[in-house]
Amino acid sequence: MPEVALDLDIDAPAARVWEAVTDIERYPDSMESVRWVKIIDGSDPLARRSGWSVLLKGSILEWEEVERLDPDALVMAFRQVAGDMEIFDGEWRVTPLPDGRTNVRLWTRFEIGIPLLADMLNPVAERSLRSNSREMLLGIERDAVAGRRSAAAQS
Template sequence: MVTRRIWSLVLALAFTGLVQAANTVRIEPAEGGQWELASDRSQAQVFTRKVPGTKVKEVKMEAVIDAPVAQVWQTISDIQHYPDFMPYIDDIEIVGDADNGGQYVYHRVDPPLVSKRDYTLLIVNEADAEAGEYYRYWTQMNQFGPEPKQGVVRLEICDGSWALSRLPDGKTKATYWVYTDPGGKIPGWLANQANTVGLYDVLNAVEKRAKVQP
């Protein structure tokens, strides 16, 4: 989870209109805290850990993707086509560029059994193609996106990252981390279960798409 000090800084700057200065903060899991194995499927394992003061847990997947790292990176970077292959993505719109080279991207999702959700993220990419190392992170920046819509629940917490590296056998080592609250009246235990299962859905979608990349 982003440390409380950094998150408080981002919120404070948002209220003063100076949030651009905070966009250089690299979003990644904080050190420390015990990860617990939640599930294990073939070439992927999902871990969770508690976040003090909240009902929602951080979730992390460690996996091997059966595709070259450049093709996996191309897949997760192809954000404008997420509605074509990413689970539950209903709409995507790039709404602006950030000073740190990232982009503000509006998302609307249509998950099963509950109403639609939406949020705007700051997304930043870091790539070292020669080394075969890639990192993408995101954090909620709703103030840069559209106004809330009637009948759509606005997410207030959505931090995460992809870390990719090339493996000697041509496959990709991937770590996918997310800390998000689906909002609404969803119980904490159900939100945690949905977040855990949802990572496998994302992994399968990315691997399938990456395999057919040119």
């Protein structure tokens, strides 16, 4: 099963990076490929369900996922429960570094779900997800460095 893992060191404290990672509804504000994100069920602060729409190399992918948040370990794991991919899951991991910097890592794995075309489609999907992941990490960096929060998070 294909996997994509990227990480980025950010010049911001881990608490601010964690806030940017978990404030998913503001992703469209700083990530061009994210069309919309909506928390469907956020009644449990450590487990929520969200809906996503992302533009991936000219194609719109939509799905719902369940996210498990571990604020002590600074890990947000996610797993698609309905949507366009056969399997799509992964995690965001935030790690404090010396001098107030923070490493953020986005790891995903996926299965398109078309076995006869997997050899042809998986490399294309992997490159697209890698590009999308890079954009997401840079969006997290912009928001964490600026200390921005969405209107929903501020209320």
